Amino acid sequence: MTANRPMSVVFRVDASLDIGTGHVMRCLTLADALAASGAECCFICREHPGHLIEHIRGKGYPVHALPIGASALAMRGEPQAMDHPHHAHWLGCPWEMDAAETRAILDEDEPDWLVVDHYALDGRWEQALQGCYQKLMVIDDLADRPHVCDLLLDQNLGREPGDYEALVPAHCQRLIGPQYALLRPEFAALREYSLQRRQTPALKRLLITMGGIDQPNATGKVLEALKASPLPDDCQISVVMGAQAPWLEQVRALAATMPWPTEVKVNVTEMAQVMTDSDLAIGAGGSTSWERCCLGLPTLLVVLAENQLAGARTLHNSGAALTLGGPADLQEQLAPALHALLRDGHLVEMSRNARAITDGHGTERALQYMAFRA
Known part of the structure; x- marks a missing residue:
């Protein structure tokens, strides 16, 4: 970065029915902080x-859209070679193809x-892609594959810097923990x-939030299980979903049959206020856990993916949440x-x-380090 131009930052991140929306949303949070500082x-x-993609553009950021063709669709769900990341099929194409397409974009203007x-x-x-950027930051939750980055952020409770000791270069700065x-x-x-x-x-006030996609319809399973649960008569239920959620209309229909007033909110922009006004959440694991912890919101936690298991277990053991298991366990576990x-x-x-886990200032800490290193 030179003194006469702002810092430039490029994000490579996806959302999908398989991936969910959390990765994009936390990158947008970092992008908003960077943009506010002039980047x-x-x-x-x-x-x-x-x-x-349209949501990101609606926030004011240019997006280079990579196409998904028949070969990429065919790759979804295929078993991966032993030397590939466990989630390699989420990319939708061979990594070499993705790297070549990304390089063609980065070559136009090498970002900081x-x-x-x-x-x-x-x-x-x-x-x-080395040579196409000045510095590389990786945001990860899994510690299951090597990186050649300058900065690595893993925001998960129970993660230790040593978990990445053999996975990143010696010069890499590790920002670890909530x-x-x-x-x-x-x-x-x-x-x-x-x-x-x-x-x-x-x-x-009870909040139900299972992520922007909720592929297994955990939201509907929670509502069904709540019908046999000991909620107070004057309780109100708020359900938060994304517009891309495949079960949205079914959930709306089910909400109308609940014994308690139940509203379904879509693409909520004031999530912090909704959480603040809630007394208990039934929510999925993942990045939203740290939002709830920051606000001290008690949570009954539902595990929607294998990669959420370790984090859910750690939150449970810390006393910040009570884990219910997966969607199939809700009918048996929710009422007790x-x-x-x-x-x-x-x-x-x-x-x-919960409140002891994070104070909500992590984005500022990451931003300070990026500005220092650029």
Whole structure:
């Protein structure tokens, strides 16, 4: 980066029905912080079913859309070679093809930072693009493959810097743990108020949030299981979903049959306020966990993917959430969990444990380091 031009940052990240929306959303959070500091940001995304390209453009960022053809569609769900990342099929094409398409874009204007948030990409892809960027940042949750990055961020509870010891170069700076969780500034802004209102707990508002896609329809399974659960008569239920969610209309129909007033919110932009106003969440694992922790929101946690298991277990063991298992376990597990949680003091204790995990300033910490290194 030269003194007479702003820092340039390119994000390589995807959303899809398989991947979900969380990777794109946390990259947008980082991009918003970078843009507010004067950086120029753009995105490279593949046009998977369920992509968020128009949403990103609606936020004001240019997007280079990579096409998905018949060969890419055929690759979905295929078993991967032993030397490929476990999630390689999420890319929708061979990594060499993706690298060549990305290089053609980066060659136009070498960015100061390339930020990669994709479980399907590893050090081979990154090495193939060396010379097309000044610095490389990887956002990861798995610690299951090598990288050749300058900066690595893993925001997960229980992760240790040593987990990446053999996976990144010696010079790589590792930002590890929920103190680096990429949260929008409104979560930190509402944290104090949210924590204060939980000092006198009650269950008046229940939030259900299973991610922007919710491929297994965990939301519908939660609503069905709640019908046999001990919610107070005056409880109100809010369901948050993405516009791309394949079960949206079925959930809307089911919400109309609930014994408690139940609203379905789509593409919510004020999520921090919705969480702050809620007394309990039934939510999926993943990045949203850190939003709930920042606001001290007690959570019954549902595991929607294998890569959420370790994080869910750690949150459960910390007392910040109570894990219900997967969607198939809800009918059996939800009612007993609510009975246990509504006993005196349990909501307060869970909120106290959750709030200790992250303060909501992780994006600022990451941004400071990127500015220092550029």
